[in-house]
Amino acid sequence: GNKGNDPRGALIVLEGLDRSGKSSQSARLVSYLEGIGHSAELWRFPDRTTSVGQMISAYLSNESQLDDHTIHLLFSANRWEKRSLMETKLKSGTTLIVDRYSYSGVAFSAAKGLDLHWCKAPEFGLPAPDLVLYLDIPPEKAAERGGYGDERYEQLEFQKKVAECYHALRDSSWKIIDACRPMEEIEKQLQGIVLDNIVACKVGKPISQLWS
Ligand code: Z5A
Ligand code: MG
Numbered sequence: 001g002n003k004g005n006d007p008r009g010a011l012i013v014l015e016g017l018d019r020s021g022k023s024s025q026s027a028r029l030v031s032y033l034e035g036i037g038h039s040a041e042l043w044r045f046p047d048r049t050t051s052v053g054q055m056i057s058a059y060l061s062n063e064s065q066l067d068d069h070t071i072h073l074l075f076s077a078n079r080w081e082k083r084s085l086m087e088t089k090l091k092s093g094t095t096l097i098v099d100r101y102s103y104s105g106v107a108f109s110a111a112k113g114l115d116l117h118w119c120k121a122p123e124f125g126l127p128a129p130d131l132v133l134y135l136d137i138p139p140e141k142a143a144e145r146g147g148y149g150d151e152r153y154e155q156l157e158f159q160k161k162v163a164e165c166y167h168a169l170r171d172s173s174w175k176i177i178d179a180c181r182p183m184e185e186i187e188k189q190l191q192g193i194v195l196d197n198i199v200a201c202k203v204g205k206p207i208s209q210l211w212s
Helices: 022-035 051-060 068-080 083-091 102-111 116-123 139-143 156-169 183-202
Strands: 011-016 040-044 095-099 131-136 174-178
Touching: 011 022, 011 102, 022 040, 022 095, 022 131, 022 183, 051 068, 068 102, 068 116, 083 095, 095 183, 102 116, 102 156, 131 183, 139 156, 174 183
Parallel strands: 011 095, 011 131, 040 095, 131 174
Antiparallel strands: none
């Protein structure tokens, strides 16, 4: 057990447009960290395993219809229901690699035309990431990748709006990664950035809260 003064884990989020490579790179990062002896877990939002997550999943696959505000709040609730476990893990020294977080929540809803400040409000007080890795890719290039077009938001014009909304959310915790390069090259770059960040968290950087 962790007695409180022990090093904490880092909260590291991957964001980016659909098909930018978040899930591929998150999985590779966790394998890498585990391989060099770090305690790390792969998390993703939406977490489709909870009852809220199942409502979200039905919505995304067009099996159900929901008002834009309602689905926004469900995505946020899906993060809040994982908050205490997230904090417990971080405090016990486990680094969390999280595939999408509040930035996806705000960017996708704001891209539909909802007010940006309204979209940010329910995220207030969630643990703030120590690092956001933004996998940057032009929407046209992402659309050329496999599997695009199966779910509700996977349309080119909409993805362009999402990209603009992501841009408005950038802050000093973000690192912009060129996601058009080969997977292995991106993987190597992320490993270096993440290791530096984990070390910085271990030397006592407190967990802050959104939107700081
Ligand atoms: N959403 C929301 O509205 N509000 C919220 O709060 C949250 C989410 C959290 C489902 O998310 C939707 O929910 C999403 C946002 C919204 N909108 N949509 N659509 P999801 O995470 O379940 O989406 P996904 O379908 O699992 O994955 P993705 O994000 O679209 O893709 P990705 O994870 O970024 O990419 P990938 O799966 O790693 O790679 C995609 C393909 O590209 C695959 O064939 C790879 O082999 C290939 N790939 C990856 N990297 C490369 C490179 N470097 N070169 C060439 N090919 C590559
Ligand atoms: Mg994914």
